[in-house]
Amino acid sequence: MTVNIACVLSLLAAQGLPVSSGPQAQQPAQAPPAASVDSTRLRTIAIDERLAEEAGLGIGDLVTVTTVAGTPGDTVGIAAITRRGADPSDISRGEFKVRLHLDHLQQLTGAGDRVGRFAVLAEDAAVPRINAMAFGFQAHRAADVAVETSTTFRVVNRFHRAIGVITIVASAIFLLCITLLKVDERRRDVGALRLLGISRRTVVWSVVLEASLVALVGSAMGALLGWGASALVNHYYQGLYSTPLRFTLVTPGIIGFAVVLSLVLGIGAGLIAAQRLVRRSPLELVGR
C-alpha cells in the first residue's frame, strides 16, 4: 500500500538543493537501471514524471526525503516514475507527488500507526453501514469524491456552455444575414422564374432546399474543423499540464446537435428569406 504525499515533504533534490552530503549524493544525471537500487538495504520511492523532468531525476538516483526542509532525512532510491492519472483536481495544482511505502511515511512523519484514508472495494449499500459502525471514520463513495474534486471543472463546463450560447446566437444571426443576402442577390432570377409560371411554393422550397444544403455542407465542414481543433486542444493542454485528461470531447451526440442546429437555423433563415422574396411581385423582382 502506498500513500501520496505532497512535495512539501521536501524532496530536497527537487527543490534545487544539493541532495545531502556523502558519496551517495554524487549520482550521475543519467539514471542507472532500476535493478541497481538494492531494495534490501535501501527504501525506495516513486516520483511523478513532472518532478523527474524538472529535477532531472531518473530511476536509480538517490535522494534524501525529510518532513522538514533543512533537517536530516532518509536517503532513498527512486524505484519508479509515475504518470499522473486523469484526475481533474490535479490540473491546477502545481505540487509534485512522491509515493512512499506506508510504514516509511508513518515513520518519517511520526504519524505512528495512523493513515489518512483507506480505499475499500464495496457495494454502495456498505457506505451507511461503515459510517454507522466505524467510530471516527467517514466513508465516501468514489463517485461523490469525484464530484467534490471536480468542482473546478464543473464551473469551467458551465462557462463553456455560456460561451456556447453566445456563439450560437452569433452564428444564427450570421447565418440568417448571409441567407438573406444570398437570396436577395438572386431576386431577378426568382422574378424570372415567377414570370415563367413557377409557383411561389416551388420557389420557397427551392430556396429552403438550397439553404439546407449549405447548412449541411457547412456543418459537415464545421464538424471536421471542430474535430481537428479538439485534437489540437487535447494535444496542447495534455502536454502543458502533464496529464492524460481529455480536455475536449467530440462525441456523436455533439456532432448530431451541431448538424441539427445548423439545419434548423439554415431552414429557418431560408424560409424567412424566401417568404420575403415571394411576397413581392415578379415584375418588381426583375426591376420593372
Next chain:
Amino acid sequence: MMLRLALHSLTRRRSRTALTVAGVAVAAAMLLDMVMLGSGMRESFRGFVEQQGFDLRLTPRGTMPFDTEATVGGGAALVARLRADPQIAEVAPVLGGRVFVSEPDPVAAFSIGLEPAVQADYVLEDGRDIAAGDEMVANAALLAAVGAEIGDTVRVAGGYDPQMRRVTGARQLALVGRGRFVMLAADERAVAMPLATLQSMVEPARAGAATSEPVRADRLSVILIRARDGVDIEALRTRLEREDPRLSALSTAAALEFMDERLGYFRQLAFILASVSLLVGFLLVTTLVTVSVNERIGEIAVMRAIGVARGRIVAQVMAEGLALSAVGATLGLGLGLLTARWLNGILAAFPGLPDAFDFFLFEPSSAVRSLAMLVACGVLAGIWPAWRAATLPIARTLREEAVA
C-alpha cells in the same frame, strides 16, 4: 453628401442592415468580454497582492504562499535577522494551519498566526483588533458556523482526533473582532490570532505520540517583506534566496507570472475567442458591403460617368463599413458589459477564490482599444468592395445594366 449617400444605401435594406449590426454587436460584445477576461484575472490578482503592500514573500523553498503545508523553522531568529537588514523596512511573519473551534462541536477553520501590528491578511469589519495573546479575529463564515459573536470566548484547538473525539492543544480565546480575509474565499472559515498563540498549539496528527511538543513551535509559513524606498527588489530577492537556501523569495511580478501560468487557459481562450470575434465582425461587414456594392453597380457606374471621382466612391463605400461597425460596436459595448456580468457570476463559483476576485474587469482604455480594433476591421472590410466599385469599367457596366 458622401455620408448621406452611405446612410441612404444602408437604410435602403433595413432588415439586412439591422441583422448585420446585430451580428457586429454580438461579435463586439464577445470581443469586449474576452479582452476583459484576458486582463481581468491578472489585474484582480495584482489588486489583492498590492493591497497587502509588501514587496516580497519568503516561503519554504519551492513552494508558493499557503499552497502547501510546508513551514520553515527557526522563525524568530530568521525574523530578527531580516529586521536587522538595512534594506528591509518591515517584516510580517505568518504561520498558517488548521485549528478546530470546539464549541459546541469541533468546527475546522483555517488559522493565520500573525503579528497584529504588521499584518496584511485581513481587514477588520467589526469589533477591534487583536491586542493580547488570548484574542482572535474571525470571519463571518466561522462566526455563523459556530454561532459565536464578538465578545464571546471560544475554545480553539490545534488538533482533533476523530477516533477519540477529543481536541488537543486547546486554548480559550476571546473573539474581539470580525474580519474579511483578503486572500480567502468568503465561505472559507478563518481565524487570525497572534503568531505565538498558534505556534504553541499542538497538532497531534503530526506529533504522533509526542503530543507534549508543539510541532509548530517557532515555525513560519510565509514572511512578508516591505523593502525600503529605492531598494532594487530583484537584487534583494536574489540576495535573500542566496543567504538562506531553505527559502524561496517571491516578488509581486513573480506572483503575477505564477498566476498567469495557472490561469493561462483562460487567457488563451480569451485570445482565441477575441480573434474569432474580430474575424466574424470583419466577414459580416465585408459580405454586406460587397453585396450592397454589387446591387448598386449600375448606380456607381452612373456616378462615375457624370464625373464623381474614384476617391469619393471609395470613401462612400468605406463609410458604409465604418457606420455598420461603429453602430455595432456601440451596441456591443452595452451587450458586452451585461454578458460579462453573467459570465463573471458563473466563474465566481470557482472553489477557493476570494470573494472580490473578478474574472472580467472593465478598463475603459482596453474597452476603447478593442472596440476601435473592431471598427478598424469594419473600415478595412470595405476596402475590397470599395476598390472594386471605384475601378468598374464604366461603359461596359452601364451597357450590361441597361440590358439587364
